[in-house]
Structures are given as structure tokens and as C-alpha cells.
Amino acid sequence: MNRETFLGGSVLGVTIRLVLLSIVVGVILTALGITPQNFFYQINVLLRRIYDLGFGAIESVFGYLILGAMVVVPIWLIARVLKTMNRSNSKETQ
Incomplete structure (x- = not known):
């Protein structure tokens, strides 16, 4: 490659x-x-919550997972569909 x-x-x-x-x-x-400072502060808060709350923080992590997946999964799906369409278009032109 x-x-x-x-x-x-x-x-x-x-x-x-x-x-x-x-x-x-x-x-x-x-x-x-x-902001970058705000972002890293929130990561720090998340890590402290996980450490301080133990398994109680799993609920917070799950909430973050769902929130992030709401952005990441559709973008990934659109990228895969576009890539598949590009592959089929290039095969048709050959």
C-alpha cells in the first residue's frame, strides 16, 4: 500500500x-x-467521576457514549455509503 x-x-x-x-x-x-481548555477540563472531570464514583460513573460514560454515537455513527454511515457509491461508479465506467 x-x-x-x-x-x-x-x-x-x-x-x-x-x-x-x-x-x-x-x-x-x-x-x-x-474551547480546548473547556474540552480538557471536561475530560478531567469525567476521569475524576469515574475514579470517585466507581461503577456509578458507568451511567455517565454510557450517556457520553450515546451522545457521541449520535454524531459519530451517522458520519461513519454516510462515509461508508459514499465510498460504496464511488466504488460502484468507478466499476461502471470501466
Whole structure:
């Protein structure tokens, strides 16, 4: 497997896309009041809750899991569908 196959394109192109996407997501998260300090503070709070509450924190972790899955799973599903569509389109053109 070569570098372009792994990255999904040229190194420069992928880097530019990732930088632009990171800026857009950063602006959106800032508009929602999420900052890097706030994010790491919340992770620290989560780890303390897990340590302090023991198994009582499983409920909090489950809540975080559900909340995160609400974002991650649809994005993953859309990416897989688009990748499948691209594969079928490239096979039809051959």
C-alpha cells in the first residue's frame, strides 16, 4: 500500500483539506462555547467521576457514549455509503 492510497490522495491535498476542515470545525465548536481548555477540563472531570464514583460513573460514560454515537455513527454511515457509491461508479465506467 502506498502513501497516497493510505491518505486518500496526495499529501499536500490531504493536508490542505484537513487544515480547512479543522478551521471550520474549530469555528463551529467555538460558537458552541467549546474551547480546548473547556474540552480538557471536561475530560478531567469525567476521569475524576469515574475514579470517585466507581461503577456509578458507568451511567455517565454510557450517556457520553450515546451522545457521541449520535454524531459519530451517522458520519461513519454516510462515509461508508459514499465510498460504496464511488466504488460502484468507478466499476461502471470501466
